[in-house]
Amino acid sequence: MSDAKKGDWVQIHQIVLKPEERTGKLPEDTKKVPLELWVKGFLNHDANLYDEVEITTLTGRIVKGELVLINPRYEYGFGDEYVPELLKIGKQLRGILKGGDNK
């Protein structure tokens, strides 16, 4: 059974330019890596992860690339850890407003 079925919502990956094809005024670190692209769409055929596949994007474009994610989720949030430094700011400013420290 394949990882993804025709019609599944997936993300694909492409190398747009290999390092040696890159142009322009680029810093050394960027020159060493390719220009990569990711886009999502509906899979046009059954496939396994990392297969070369074809998708139809939301605007109807047909795009080919490596299948990297199925039903990709949004992974960011409010950070992995709370930033306790922020607590000090509100406390300090409310203190100044209430008339404590004025310089």
Place this chain on the structure above:
Amino acid sequence: MKVDVSFDAVMNRKNEIMKKALGMDYSIYESGGIAFDYEKMMRDIGFGISYIMKIQRETGVGNTPLLELKNLTELVRKISPKGKGARIFVKDEACNPSGSFKDRRASVSVYIAKKLGYKGVVAATSGNYGAAVASQAAMRNLDCIIVQECYDSRKIGQPEILEKQRKCECLGAEVVQLTVGPELFYTFLRILEETGYFNASLYSTFGIAGVETLGYEIAIQCREMIGHDPDVVVATHAGGGNLTGTARGLIKAGAVNTKVIGVSVDLTGLHMASDKAFNRKSFTTGHTGFGVPYTTDPDHSDVPRSAARALRYMEDYLLVKQGEVFYITEALSQLEGLERGPAGNTSLTAAFALAQQMDEDKIIVIQETEYTGAGKHPLAQLSFAKKNGVEVKFGNPDEEIPGTNIILPEHPSLIKVRHADMDKMRKSYIKNAINRAKVDCVNDKDIEFLALETRTNRKFVESVLDELGIKK
């Protein structure tokens, strides 16, 4: 016939692709030298500010509240010499449909795209503008593609940009995500060519005309609320459209004595096209990495002639530190009950410092806020910075080194006014204009144009031309 989509072939078709994707021919404004007819280009939109307001009302854009930040003003007065501490107001642009002033820019472009019969719109942006274009396109029933510079080579993206991807997708847009690098433009051109969609450029005349209503509204609201025009309007400055449009709107409202000041987060030392530095900055816009190059070379944008020409309108250019902006963002939440995104608060940070030098009866307006939430909240951004090896600590913001640390001010009085070197930028502008036009001599029209562009005079321009060895 199969179209050649190699890098060189696509770049060689740039002008042809752009002409089709913008529905206008920029060559008619050119003089053949450095000068071009900026005002004619802006006039040729074909309608005035009242019609733009009508277009914006159709999609719920504009008419945002102007709020007085009374507690922040009081805080300023607590730490200022007696009699100092200008009143601070903010234009709450987060109230626009997609959560930022960028709706004003997108609204006119998308209206034009629809009117000209395009099936969809494309925009190259990693920020709020993408959400604005997606939102406006949804309202006007057009397809939308947003091209984002998003990841480093490890496929790690700033939480703020990832939030923008989500927002664009949730508004129905297709989002194309790329790793760091200016060759994004190649992918952008290929998509324009493949789809035949409209280029909803941030720098087109439509985009800038859309922001004019912001400056116009500020003048009218100030007159209604306090009886006169604001003394100073501060604008967060990146590509220059925010400042240019606002300043033009103020002028259209007759607020000719209001000073317009640009503000950017100082990211000096971080290369914007660097794979490694990409995730070591905590601001994805409103910083010097855009602000300085777009001020000194506005035409390196995605249209032949940018309508955003900040140096024409900017009386001063102030720099703030990342730590200061996070601090003021927290202050806005805690003292004013307004949770807003950090990018819009860049100008608020400068205003906070500036207000301490101005008399109590003076008025400063911060001309935008932006929405906040998961990904683009200081919690997300500071947590991400720490994870990427950037130290977050309290201290003196003057000691902040972009990419190495973020210094939250130990005390609000440490937030300072820092001036960028405007004359250096003006000289750099003139040099870039000459290089771009590939000329070794200039005529009277060029000198006049350069004086307008740099907000100086013939004498200044001529002295710079002499320094550069350019013949007249």
